[in-house]
Amino acid sequence: MTAYAELSAHFGRIAALSNAIGILHWDNDVMMPRGASPSRAESIALLHVMRHDLTTDGRIADWLDAANENDLDPWQQANVREIRRIFTVETALPSDLVSASSKATSICEMKWRQARAESDFASLLPYLEEVLRLQREIGQAKGEKLGLSPYDALLNDYEPGGRAEKIDALFDDLAAFLPGFLGEAVEAQAKRPQGPAPEGPFPVEAQRALGQRMMATLGYDFERGRLDVSTHPFCGGADNDVRITTRYDEADFSSALMGVLHETGHALYEQGRPAAYLDQPVSHARGMSLHESQSLLIEMQACRSREFILFAAPLMREAFGGEGAAWDAEAVWRRYTKVAPGFIRVDADEVTYPAHVILRYRLEKALIAGEMALADLPAAWSEGMRNLLGITPPSDRLGCLQDVHWPSGGWGYFPTYTLGAMTAAQIFDAAKLSQPDVLPGIARGDFAPLVTWLRENIHGKGSLLTTDELLTQATGRPLDPAVFKAHLRRRYVDEA
């Protein structure tokens, strides 16, 4: 076997193991009876250790040295590059640091659930201090190996090639734009009447059927996935088995439906990865900002467009036997584009969401750099909310305790949400320009023009290119916040 064939076979085994881990996680959140929780944690931890052992196998270095680039096609070359990247990152950490961090985040996440319920930041502080200390150590260890600052090294795990310096510029631009624009949007909406929402109950079965119909419309492949229920909606599973979840509220069908559309966006990316390399690193989604761009492109760009609502409103009415003006397309569209500042990120609309993210990004960067004490977090959070959204959370539960990311060790993840939103706007614009039938198609419930373009230009590229290269090939330029701002102005002011 050639060195490349050895690498490929080895990472094929890693993929088979990752698929097993993915299904066990899905089952954990969707199917598992409560009493199995400790045993399941053992199984998942063991498979993670086994995967770490495979990914840091010393033979990988030899195979990488021996792989002859000249014998490889561009996909194989990119695969070698991705394997080298993964190997470098994985071998950067001593295994006792991995294990210490894993334990600290397990405990902290448990403490966080209680602290959030009781809005008691002080009780979380010592555990979060420990997680932060270890994250700094991880950032430092990876950073030294990669020549990056600790924060950039953490960010790099979610967004390969991402740099705080670039994000600072993009987010400063957006932070300067948002507060003023929010005022304009709220003013524009005040001028148009917003009727009452339709009244439920909306039976779960009808919601599920509507969601599945929308998934099929979007091109989701049910032969390689499922739709189920979990407390927190997610897209997970395995290669050729991309499963999404939602949760149903019989008083409001929109939250489940929008959740389904969002997760379907993620799933289309996963189902569209290059089939010929599906068990190889080069097939992986390029990074979390592109991943989030695909969910937001579907949920926010495509499915909150007037065109989509024209197609979907009659189906909603039909699904629930609705009557009256609340089901008219324009009324539905207005509800789905309502803007209002709020305390909770996951409930935020498209205009205010970036403010939540910018706040978290700035805070976590300062915390990792040691420029801010964790004890000062609640005060800094409140000040940030006032500056960005003009509101002050009445409690830490509605403030710095709302998200699981920090307690669970997900430092460096937050910026990808808003990078994703900006990327989504830019990609959707490019798709519409390249395929004039994208919006007319959506209006008649035909997503083929859009999804075919995405398959070709985004999903099917896997990790062949860097994020910047991919975006430049697909849209003609690197990430440009002007496109996102123009989208917001068009939807929330000009055409409101």
Next chain:
Amino acid sequence: MTAYAELSAHFGRIAALSNAIGILHWDNDVMMPRGASPSRAESIALLHVMRHDLTTDGRIADWLDAANENDLDPWQQANVREIRRIFTVETALPSDLVSASSKATSICEMKWRQARAESDFASLLPYLEEVLRLQREIGQAKGEKLGLSPYDALLNDYEPGGRAEKIDALFDDLAAFLPGFLGEAVEAQAKRPQGPAPEGPFPVEAQRALGQRMMATLGYDFERGRLDVSTHPFCGGADNDVRITTRYDEADFSSALMGVLHETGHALYEQGRPAAYLDQPVSHARGMSLHESQSLLIEMQACRSREFILFAAPLMREAFGGEGAAWDAEAVWRRYTKVAPGFIRVDADEVTYPAHVILRYRLEKALIAGEMALADLPAAWSEGMRNLLGITPPSDRLGCLQDVHWPSGGWGYFPTYTLGAMTAAQIFDAAKLSQPDVLPGIARGDFAPLVTWLRENIHGKGSLLTTDELLTQATGRPLDPAVFKAHLRRRYVDEA
């Protein structure tokens, strides 16, 4: 760490891996979308290899040598004995034989599906020859290491300590009894009128609710398990996560219900294994004959008793809004104890089932010993059916092609079904004798007297004792076919 602590930690990891495999198998049969099939096969095969590697780890031999029996309590001593047994069996096979057998059975199972559908034994023959050849080799390799004949070595995987010599005696006794007794039973039933079955449809939701109610009545713990749907009912999952499945037929609710009761019997065994050793080999169910005894004890001994039907018939009537004499307890009981020879093992009643098993046992023993050519199987099958049940299958689909066991490499498994049926009768008798409230309890829907006794005398013993020791402790003697024969006579002739 002591050598015993090392062993225990190592086998704890093996348990965590086995739990992962169990959930992946469950998902494969219950949840997985079709397109994921090849990827899933890769994942499961990889985890099997990893488990084999862990179970044959050379350090186990050192730890076994170093473990000092004097420092261990009886449970730990039994655990060491079980570990030694597993290690000996697992290391008996060269890994290329394991891999060759795994490939041959995969292919043969696939060919079997088509051969069965087309009733074409000739098309299966070459693939089944290869499976048989490898099974002989496996039996020989294990047998040499264990000092057993090839067939006993295969049997030993399912029934540790089981020996063909003993089974021959038990089955010859039963085979001499059955044909005559079958005539008596059929004659006794001809004398009593059997009314028509109630007419459906019986909605799946009502069937599921009734099944869950019965599971709860039996003491099944839903905090550590689930009930779902699959093509072939089974009990699987993981430690603390014992899941059962059934399949629903809206024209006949009894098949799903009896399936649920049967699998609940298996699940009670698994849920009742000794909690303190749940991740250690000593906690495992003792063998397949005891496992089958627990499913048949619940389904056949307890839940086809007149006492149970007195309790259950009104619940069935209520579940489906039934009316008329078909729902009377005596009518229900007669339907559930109907006896008639048939071609298909899985559809067989309690009286004719052993004939199906004895036939297969005799054939597979002769095939493994090389005393019979595989090409002669269809003729030998027909002859056996005529001798044992007085009927001749019109096709191989209804004959030697009906079961997956041989194509999938499950040689030596069949006898455990009927050993289980005999064991069930003997254990149920002992339980009734020891706890006079067992049958009165069942009549009022209270299984606590029975299940408490089973927990203490069977389930909670794990693999502490041999099957013979366990049965002798629980019932006063080793397996005695007289008890099963007396049960059949009582139910199908004396009290029919």
